[in-house]
Amino acid sequence: MFQMSSRINTLLLAALVAASSVRAQTNPLWHEEKVKNFLPHMTWPEVQDLLTRTDMVIIPVASLEEHGPQAPIGTDFLSGVEEAKLIAQKTDVLVAPILLPGISPYHMEFPGTITISHDTAQRVYFEAVQSLIHHGFRRILFVNAHTGNQYLTAYVADRINQETPAIALELHTATQGGQAGGPSTRATPLPFDRHAGVGETSSAMYLIPSLVDLSKAGKNDLTLPDHLNRALPQVNLGDRVASQVFLAEALKPKDTGKHTSTREMTATGVWSERDTREATAGRGRAATDSFVNAAVAFIEKWKAIRPLAPLAERQQR
Template sequence: MNDFIRVAAVAGAMLGATPVLAADPPTSPIWHEQKVKNYLPHMSWPEVADLLMRSDLVIIPVAAMEEHGLHGPIGTDFLNSNEEAKLIAQKADILVAPILLPGNSPYHMGFPGTISLPAETIQKVYFEAVQSLIQHGFKRFLLLNGHGGNAATTRFIVDRVNQETPGIAVEVGEAIQPYLAKMRGAEGAKPPVAATPVFDRHGGTPETSSSLYLTPNLLDMSKAKTAPLKLPEHMQKMLPQVVAEDPTAKLVFLAEGLKAKETGKKTSTREMTATGVWGVADFASATAERGKANITRRVDATVQFIEAWNKLRPSGTK
């Protein structure tokens, strides 16, 4: 008997009434999810059919299940891309269709909990899922990649959809670049988050800030910390140029960095950092406000792209 029912029973007895004990609600005590508009797992088939009358466009998060330091959930990439897609769909009235939780993350396998699938498996599953949606009447597809390691796979899925089906697909990151550039131009130059830029990538302050905005109760910031990076000597030497965003240095650094242990490059996450965070930025600069600003820009840019696409090719176009 919970405390509320016990108090009610005692009060009733004191008033001379026969206590009536209410039964606990017949629902799961851990279920707290609210129905989200246009989110496929929450929808009935008539709701999907109704949406098809308004839009033939689907946004599909391409996710991953991998370590995110001592403080972040394994599902960060799935959760954040999913939540971003939901926010877009509230403004653009399109379908959100999550397909897979894991992605391609072999370089994080040194940390318990990471699940990594081959790129071949990932692209096949997403491609076949798109084929199902095409059969129902959806024709246009936005792939929202939430994990850098899925970039090549996502581009291949997009190309397969365009080359092999009646559907039309684009990748969100590429699609929104012109709109983000316009926003930056309108806002003017902004001061850097840190006075002195430092290397700050996987599991670092940008990603953590987004999580603090999108899924705040799933992080434990009391455990957030970095560790000294152990990079191959030649990569350590080029690090200042990478931090300064030199395009050549960044390209060759990322071509070699963050690769599976089996490649012998000595750049799997476990070989470079004890915490799983690939960066050295102070987590004090990770804030929900920073995450909100970043996600809001991306959401608004995606909505602007969708609006432009709808004008160029309205829903229902043969």
């Protein structure tokens, strides 16, 4: 009896040792699945093969910055990459993330935010695009995931258009039919809801659900400079002029003296009048689907208008 149980114990021990050594051979934190057309997951032969089918590459333009107490610092980077992956699954183009941080100086009073200069960022994106052009990519579709990057993205796109054989544009702007730059007037005001608000938190709940903790969300108060506070009702009605001048002045670093850094305008880091607990994954999914579908339709039409040139013409070796 004693002998038998000791043998069973020995066998059990051997099995446990074997199991744990199998586990120890791969990283227990790694849970990513290989995603089609996502450059960091691909091998070079897969990129070479993709180049025979497309010359298009989506580049998310990201940021690393506070997103309130409920959403992660990486919200814009991660969400932009996820949107780009969803588009690429439907229309067979490359997704190439280049940078994590972006233009976020006005969030610097919240710990964790990282900001870089326009000049540094534009150089990195431009030089990365030069590499992609070298390999045969010719159409660059930026997906700007952070409003603070809008002029950076426009500048890099124009540099590409003026200085290289490639063509570049920004997909949110492109899919709005050239009507970017302001909402249209409405009869009933919509409550103000922008950075890390109900809209953005909803998108994060759909795109990166395990990283959003809605139990940390709550009511938000705006502490705007007086003249911006007076303009807010017109902004909420979608008045174009009020919205343009409001957004041009708001979200600027503390040392500009404008009193519009995020921390000066909100204690939580959520630039919204709404209670962020109203965010839902369903709302995020609807917003994401609408952008993804518009982007796919745009890309398909561009492919039809300008068919792919042979790879030999695009790759000079």
